[in-house]
Amino acid sequence: MDLIWDGVTEALRLIFSGNGYVYEVTFTSLLVSGSATLIALVLGLGIASFLAFRAPPGRTLALSAFNAGMALPPVAVGLLVSIMLWRTGPLGQLHLLYSRTAIVIAQAVIATPVVAALSTAALQGLNPNLRLQVLALGASRWQAALLLFREARLSLLAAGMAGFGAAISEVGATIMVGGNIKGSTRTLTSAIVLEVQQGDFETAIALSFILLAVILGIITVFTMLQQRRPPA
């Protein structure tokens, strides 16, 4: 218990002493995971709209793939993205390996199936005639999609939160494709792993509390958006 208490105290000290290292890894975490979540939302909502509204042939198969994708092992994703980004890989000429962009790609690959699968379920849960009603009100395809997203906002924001959670808590792929380089690709999660490896449990616990506080803060904002009364 002393170790945890010391970790909390250290966390507060690191935060309020303006420790540059802590702020830097926190910023990197927010930047890469926020970007990955944004990409996952765009791709996931697009996929979900296509699967839910167009009902293409093979929808069940595609949905199975995205549902299975929610359990994608991050190290496998990390390995796959690394191979793609190696100098000799298909995207090697982009020189993205061990960069923040590489982490964004890996985290987006992990978060997209989560957003896509949960969003498809959310949109399929709407009354099927609601889409027809919205089109009958004179909505274009884009307007219809936005109105239906608003109707399913509770579940879609939950999907967004799940996607963000999957991205920011990820560590295996982040280290593999990012390299855990101080001042560049070190995130809160990869920093925690490093501190544990170095035996500095106090700092590791402090960084863990900061990570939890960041997640709690962002998820609270999502939840407030989710629970807000619909606009008149």
Added chain:
Amino acid sequence: MSAPLLQLQNIVVEHARRSVLDVPCLDILPNEVLAVVGPNGAGKSTLLRIIGLLEQPSRGKVLFAGRPISGNSLNFRRRMAFVFQEPLLLDTSIEGNVRTGLSLRGVPANDRQRRVEEWTTRFGIAGLRRRSARTLSGGEAQRTSLARAMVLEPEILLLDEPFSSLDAPTREALIDDLDAVLTSKRVATVFVTHDRAEALRLGDRIAVLMGGKVRQLGTAAEVFSSPVDSEVAAFVGVETIVPGRIREVSSGLASIIVGENTIEATTELPPGSDVLVCLRPEDVTVSGLADATLMSARNRLRVAVTRVRPAGPYVRMELDAGFNLVAHITKQSLEELAISPGANAIASFKATAVHLIPHRPG
């Protein structure tokens, strides 16, 4: 007759290779209310979705004001409004719901507000404008749905059984309000229902849809008093349908042999024709044996009462005249007649009340 506002030409809709709609030709005329009636599964809602450009037919064309619709139908969709059986309100206020279609069209805010106020007032929901749509009763929700459609000032209004999920008093009140709106605005309307009374009340013309085909199209009087076949007759409320043969015709008045009875009816069919004799229950009167001589009706049959049961505002009486005959009489008439199952009586009906359908005995 004015040019059709919307035309369906050779429309075929197939779902899973099964034909669910086959309409060679159907015109929606300006200012008319076309009621589409038919049993469940007849294809009524599919027809409405095709008219509303919400579903692509497998084959055929939809023409709006003479112009065939192909490709992006948005501009044509925006000239129509659709009310579904369920209100399908968005999760916002009543005002927000009524405003949605106008916002999608980019109508300026002040015009939007004026129109929302006008139509929420006309449908009696102005006082509820700020209420969340989730807190509304079924009647209030359907009023909102109708206001949301009418605020768009559509050229064609499409109604898909909008009253079927409402209780009777709410339905009556809402039909009254819609009737007043349609009478004043004269917007071309296609009104799908399986309720014959609603169709009679609102429809200028009635289309009977069965098995995906328009079996009869005409004025309410034509369809309800002169159904084209026995299935349409049964659907529009003709309860007595019996086969017979015209024995002779004199001055338009035919004598028809039905079992051991002879029935007189007005017709243009020649003697020897096999026919189905159709009678609506409300056209049959029942009297005691002693009162029969007072009646002027051409047809008087001695019958045995087989069953009497209440049916809403009237009493349904099943009679055996050598064939099954059904009559609707008032509760007061039943009390005055004082007859019960097993008693004999006289059933009478006018020759003009009998509708004959040419029929080939099977």
